[in-house]
Amino acid sequence: MQDVKTEKKEFTPNIVAFCCNWCSYAGADLAGSSRLSYPANVKIIRVPCSCRVNPMFVLKAFQQGADGVILCGCHPGDCHYVTGNYYTRRRMALLYSFLNYMGIEKARTRLEWVSAAEGQRFSAVMNDFVKTVTELGENKRLTDLRVKEGE
């Protein structure tokens, strides 16, 4: 017979971070090589540009068990593809506001501009976001039951 665990596990959130290849992913790299720490529960997904992130990716991440989703891209004006992040900004402003309208906590979604030189900032942003989502607790409003099975 299996042991029944009675003590409650401490909640560590699942964070999905979409980072653009040219700025934020390099910023994460710099954070690493500068020995700056950020929580291990941040799962980075590299995308060619923040504009590559279809709103569906954000929804899917939540559905598959993410407790928070953060998008990182080049600062406005610095996009490798010139204007990609401007479109991202509009798209995500609408999506985040809409998710909030559906009752999903606003703090679970975030967008930050992190350049390749901002290793420090990357680490600070991630630490802060993880802290915020940890306080909010588990995402129950957008998850798919099948993901939680067997837990």
Next chain:
Amino acid sequence: MKDVELKVVERAKALLASGEVARVVGWKKGDFCFDPSPAVFESVEELDGLVYNWFCGANLSKYLIEISKKEGKTAVFLKPCDTYSFNQLIKEHRINREKVYAIAVECLGKLDVEKIKAKGVSMIEDVEVVEKEVKVATAYGTETLHKPEVLLTKCETCQKTHQVKDEEIILHERPARDVDRFAEVAKLEAMTEDERFAFWKEQLSKCIRCNACRNVCPACSCVKCVFDNPASGISAKANDAEFEEQLFHIIRAFHVAGRCTDCGECSRVCPQNIPLHLLNRKFIKDIDGFYGEYQAGEEAEGKTPLTSFTEGDVEPNDAVDGEAK
């Protein structure tokens, strides 16, 4: 309304008889007075079945996507709200404007038969409207209802005017009015997150995934649709922990963001009476608030809010309920 209908049938017959158009898109008489359905008429004889009454709420513009590919010109009757969808489809290069003869037809608001029935009126035989009074002739006698109470939801806050026309059939002027179409959205925004979540959970849990809202939507007209793709993970009902159809409705509303003209067809056709227009209106309200007022379908050219930007756009982290916070 009877005088308008006569004029509509007369014009349709004249256009078809003269060979100016090859077909007419209009509303066809159903079994009762309250169930006309969109139809294509190709001969003068068929046009005896053409009606234009208080129940012609259906938006005909989406049908023109396929019909305008056919040979010859097509005449279509467009109510004020329909012209926005029509313009938007021209903007998206889905309708060939040259092949459509648009007849702007007057609209003083359309009635919702479900709302009339909910008032306990049955065996409806005919409906006539005088000012704000709806006189329903039934097998049991005549019932009088208050018009604003039995209007289609989409007509309750409509302030639209014809945006495009080749000719018009307008016999009665509609009085201008001042209503706030965002009042209900604002009410929801004022709630707490938990209350909003409870509201949408209750509403969207009613969804049976019949896809009627997608099928009727003039903005939702992709040839290949994500909801038909079994690999997308959203083609079937989702096993959501809280409620099943939330993801479908988020995606549906987002796909038409910036292109939705607020024609209100989604709510009209929903068999479960889900207030779907409140999802679309949220996007419209946010777009108006963040990027300046924009009415899709007003122009047949130009950029849409999601395909343009300015350097000083609001940051998503601060963007809530149509303003930067």
